[in-house]
Amino acid sequence: MSNELIEKIVDSVLQGRRNKDDEGIEEGMAGEPGVAELVREALDSGIETNDILLNGLSRGMELVGEKYETGEYFIPDMLTAAEAVEAGMEIMEPHLVKEGTAGGKGKVIMATVEKDLHDIGKNLVSIMLKGAGFTVVDLGIDVPAKRIVEAVEEEGAGLVGLSALLNTTMSNMGEVVKELESKGLRDKVKVIIGGAPTSEDFAREIGADSYGKDAFAAIREAEKLLK
Amino acid sequence: MSERGITVNKPYERLSREEIKMIDRASLDLLEKPGVLCYHEESVNLLEEAGATAKKTREGEHDAWWVSIPEKVVKGALSTAPSKVTLGARNPENQVVLDAEGKRVHFGSGSETNYWLEVKPETFVSKEDNREVVFPVMTRKRGNLDYLVRSAHLAEQLENLDFFIRNVNVQDEDITTGNKDVNVFFAALNNITKPVVSGVADYGQLENVVKMAEIIAGGREELVKNPIVSFITSVIKSPLQIVAETAEKLIAIAKLGLPVVISTSPQGGSTAPIDEIGMVAQVNAEALAGITINQLANPGAPVIYGAVPVRARMDDLHDMYGVPEFCHYNMDCAQMARYYKVPCYSTAGVGDAKVPGIQAAIEKMYTYSAVPFAAPGLVHYAFGLLDKTQTFCPEQAVLDNHKIGMVKFLYRESGVSEESVERTKKIVEEVMHSPYRMYARYARGMLRRGEIFGGFPFEGESEDQDQTLLKVHEKLKALEAAEPQHLAEEQCRKIFSEIPGLLPRLNPYKEDK
Numbered sequence: 212m213s214n215e216l217i218e219k220i221v222d223s224v225l226q227g228r229r230n231k232d233d234e235g236i237e238e239g240m241a242g243e244p245g246v247a248e249l250v251r252e253a254l255d256s257g258i259e260t261n262d263i264l265l266n267g268l269s270r271g272m273e274l275v276g277e278k279y280e281t282g283e284y285f286i287p288d289m290l291t292a293a294e295a296v297e298a299g300m301e302i303m304e305p306h307l308v309k310e311g312t313a314g315g316k317g318k319v320i321m322a323t324v325e326k327d328l329h330d331i332g333k334n335l336v337s338i339m340l341k342g343a344g345f346t347v348v349d350l351g352i353d354v355p356a357k358r359i360v361e362a363v364e365e366e367g368a369g370l371v372g373l374s375a376l377l378n379t380t381m382s383n384m385g386e387v388v389k390e391l392e393s394k395g396l397r398d399k400v401k402v403i404i405g406g407a408p409t410s411e412d413f414a415r416e417i418g419a420d421s422y423g424k425d426a427f428a429a430i431r432e433a434e435k436l437l438k
Numbered sequence: 439m440s441e442r443g444i445t446v447n448k449p450y451e452r453l454s455r456e457e458i459k460m461i462d463r464a465s466l467d468l469l470e471k472p473g474v475l476c477y478h479e480e481s482v483n484l485l486e487e488a489g490a491t492a493k494k495t496r497e498g499e500h501d502a503w504w505v506s507i508p509e510k511v512v513k514g515a516l517s518t519a520p521s522k523v524t525l526g527a528r529n530p531e532n533q534v535v536l537d538a539e540g541k542r543v544h545f546g547s548g549s550e551t552n553y554w555l556e557v558k559p560e561t562f563v564s565k566e567d568n569r570e571v572v573f574p575v576m577t578r579k580r581g582n583l584d585y586l587v588r589s590a591h592l593a594e595q596l597e598n599l600d601f602f603i604r605n606v607n608v609q610d611e612d613i614t615t616g617n618k619d620v621n622v623f624f625a626a627l628n629n630i631t632k633p634v635v636s637g638v639a640d641y642g643q644l645e646n647v648v649k650m651a652e653i654i655a656g657g658r659e660e661l662v663k664n665p666i667v668s669f670i671t672s673v674i675k676s677p678l679q680i681v682a683e684t685a686e687k688l689i690a691i692a693k694l695g696l697p698v699v700i701s702t703s704p705q706g707g708s709t710a711p712i713d714e715i716g717m718v719a720q721v722n723a724e725a726l727a728g729i730t731i732n733q734l735a736n737p738g739a740p741v742i743y744g745a746v747p748v749r750a751r752m753d754d755l756h757d758m759y760g761v762p763e764f765c766h767y768n769m770d771c772a773q774m775a776r777y778y779k780v781p782c783y784s785t786a787g788v789g790d791a792k793v794p795g796i797q798a799a800i801e802k803m804y805t806y807s808a809v810p811f812a813a814p815g816l817v818h819y820a821f822g823l824l825d826k827t828q829t830f831c832p833e834q835a836v837l838d839n840h841k842i843g844m845v846k847f848l849y850r851e852s853g854v855s856e857e858s859v860e861r862t863k864k865i866v867e868e869v870m871h872s873p874y875r876m877y878a879r880y881a882r883g884m885l886r887r888g889e890i891f892g893g894f895p896f897e898g899e900s901e902d903q904d905q906t907l908l909k910v911h912e913k914l915k916a917l918e919a920a921e922p923q924h925l926a927e928e929q930c931r932k933i934f935s936e937i938p939g940l941l942p943r944l945n946p947y948k949e950d951k
Contacts, residue, residue, distance in 0.1 A: 227879065227882065234883065236882065236886055237886075238883070285882075287878040287881045287882040290876065290878040290879070291878065291882060294879070330874075334874040334876055337874070338874060338876075
């Protein structure tokens with residue numbers, strides 16, 4: 212029974228179904244239990260949170276990643292799968308808190324820097340980070356350096372992810388690094404940047420720790436930085 | 439209804455109804471005066487019996503007739519020409535059903551190039567920094583039977599290729615005028631299950647070619663029902679001259695009841711006026727003259743209005759395909775054919791460029807996007823042609839297959855309906871209340887149903903080199919590895935025992951081949 216439920220969770224993640232109302236990759240699945248309902252059922256039937264997390268949600272995302280690598284899945288599939296995992300994590304959260312294991316792989320502050328209103332890339336990374344088991348605090352777009360640093364302090368985050376799409380706003384990423392230094396937080400938090408005009412060289416130039424050339428690289432880097 | 443090709447729901451109409459009528463009038467007037475210069479006595483007799491007047495003359499070493507064809511003869515012939523013509527295929531699912539009043543467009547190959555362009559990746563070392571770089575090296579080879587076999591096999595694999603016109607001229611030592619037609623038709627028919635459309639070089643070989651097709655189709659009646667071979671006759675030598683040997687073939691094919699394209703290819707600036715009205719009035723008159731002879735020979739015989747008007751380069755008078763005038767001429771002809779309710783054979787996708795690359799891509803995409811939008815039934819020359827029509831490159835054909843896929847996608851219906859409007863409103867509302875306000879989830883269904891175009895499949899990884907051709911080369915190798923769809927062994931045995939002149943090396947079942 213427990214194996215069967217876990218397999219159903221994996222399959223629902225692969226189908227990107229948050230709950231019973233969602234269609235899957237294949238049509239005609241609406242009405243069947245999605246990740247939220249299945250996780251609830253698993254918890255009610257006494258399956259351990261660790262089992263649900265590792266063999267259900269995380270395993271599902273791993274398979275999604277493999278399918279992406281082989282070209283079977285595309286970005287929309289990854290995003291919907293990550294959303295499905297997030298829906299499962301919401302159900303899991305009170306239980307994890309109770310067990311003292313909440314927080315997963317670490318806390319990440321995400322923001323598009325000041326004067327920049329673009330958020331597709333930042334949202335993509337936020338959703339994928341959540342799907343990969345990180346706790347994400349997304350500050351949104353056009354966020355001043357001071358506000359980002361405040362959030363790092365308030366949340367006790369281990370990683371800051373900064374996004375910019377414009378040549379004219381990317382320099383504000385450097386402002387965040389400087390602000391972290393001036394508040395004495397730089398050695399407590401890692402900084403990763405991304406966005407079309409940025410590069411590995413630019414990351415080095417402004418004193419960031421890492422550069423994510425795409426969402427998947429960003430997740431891999433986050434895993435390394437918060438290990 | 440044919441499943442092949444693509445429907446252009448609202449074809450582009452460059453000419454107004456009044457302009458069409460004016461061109462029709464001009465063409466009919468030209469056919470009456472100066473008329474056509476005909477070198478074929480049987481055609482002259484057919485035209486005279488129908489009401490034309492002819493005056494014998496001498497052109498060099500040949501007898502010829504100035505024939506004045508009155509409007510009633512042309513219109514009479516048009517009234518018997520069928521508006522629907524089926525190009526048969528070894529696999530009946532691959533039949534191309536042409537409807538002059540429909541809007542379905544089909545893409546095919548052509549046109550007996552003398553050269554095959556081979557692409558081979560080679561590694562070079564940069565003198566600047568000793569970097570190793572792989573570049574595609576191209577070599578022009580003379581066309582031969584092996585290349586023809588390869589191109590027919592490739593054409594079978596290209597999903598956007600609907601009909602096959604042989605694209606390589608065979609220049610093997612053992613190919614002669616007397617055995618060329620049977621060998622090239624067999625090379626095509628033995629490697630492709632789509633419609634084969636072709637000219638016949640030697641009138642004397644027509645009977646053997648038809649016999650071969652009958653063996654494959656299962657008899658004369660079956661061949662007429664499913665004409666796995668259709669013919670092209672360049673019966674007109676522009677301006678307005680009817681060629682004796684081709685006219686003879688045209689009449690013979692009409693009497694067999696097999697589909698035939700009346701192909702006329704005047705060059706604007708040399709053998710036709712370069713301006714749009716001048717070119718279209720003349721090429722239209724030429725196509726009508728061919729259709730008239732065809733219908734007088736056998737009223738109701740399947741015939742296709744084939745116009746291949748091109749423009750001359752002003753520096754050397756070579757053909758030019760990738761230019762605006764070419765598109766104007768061809769879009770106009772598509773409308774004229776529709777006006778006469780005769781299926782149209784048109785042209786797009788020829789590169790004037792000598793090799794695959796930026797120039798070829800611009801020229802090809804330009805005409806692909808324009809001419810088919812006028813909804814001619816057939817678009818030939820659409821795969822792999824370069825250097826005007828002198829060179830065929832298989833990698834280019836693979837690239838062109840992708841471009842045609844893009845063009846077909848472009849002509850899709852908008853999908854606007856009451857239901858889709860309601861669905862859109864619901865989705866926007868859902869997304870506006872979701873955490874990230876992203877539509878990715880809703881793109882997924884369309885992605886899976888093939889409703890989202892897949893993008894460019896030959897994108898390279900390099901940041902400082904165009905790797906397209908290298909990627910296409912890999913794709914070509916994969917396509918060429920597919921199992922050939924040969925004729926059945928019994929069919930081949932019968933063909934090789936009954937058709938003279940076939941080269942044993944073409945027989946896939948011959949042990950010591």
